[in-house]
Amino acid sequence: MNEETPITAQLVMKREDGRSILDLKGPVTAASDNLTAGDLAEDRVAEIRKRLSELGFTIEAGNLNTLSVTAPQSHFTDVFGLDAARAVAQGTEAHAARIRPDLEPYVADVFVAPPPEFFP
Numbered sequence: 001m002n003e004e005t006p007i008t009a010q011l012v013m014k015r016e017d018g019r020s021i022l023d024l025k026g027p028v029t030a031a032s033d034n035l036t037a038g039d040l041a042e043d044r045v046a047e048i049r050k051r052l053s054e055l056g057f058t059i060e061a062g063n064l065n066t067l068s069v070t071a072p073q074s075h076f077t078d079v080f081g082l083d084a085a086r087a088v089a090q091g092t093e094a095h096a097a098r099i100r101p102d103l104e105p106y107v108a109d110v111f112v113a114p115p116p117e118f119f120p
Contacts, residue, residue, distance in 0.1 A: 004072045008060060009082065011067045012108040013048050015040050020108035021065040039064035048106045055079060055103075069110075079103070080110045 014020045040048075042064070049059050049067065056075055060068040076082040081097030096110040 004074060006070050007073050007076055007112065008068055008070045009076060009110050009112045011052070011069050011110045013040055013045065013065060013067065014106055014108045016044060018105070022108050051103065051106060076110070082110055082112070 012020050012022055045062065045064060049062070052059060052067070052069060057069040057071045060070050062068065071079075079100055082094055083097075086094070094112045096107075099107050099110075
């Protein structure tokens with residue numbers, strides 16, 4: 001895989017109080033009381049989207065907790081210390097090794113999920 005091949009990763013956003021959906025206890029389901037407990041305010045999401053776009057990330061999709069972001073592999077390495085290309089090649093999950101100080105109030109984690117397995 002070429003280092004400049006675009007990679008898509010999931011970014012978990014932080015609320016203004018510094019918590020994210022990763023801090024919730026128990027399962028998050030439609031029947032649970034915490035279904036929207038981790039949600040960010042829409043203006044907070046808009047600010048995070050703007051900051052990421054200004055840093056060169058393309059926002060592919062999102063909700064009030066996570067964003068799917070795309071950028072060249074080298075950009076993920078520079079900004080988050082994320083070796084996404086290796087994770088994709090090995091079929092494993094990779095998480096951010098670091099969050100830049102200017103993004104720390106906004107980003108809880110960035111990860112590349114392992115590819116799905118298909119069975120015949």
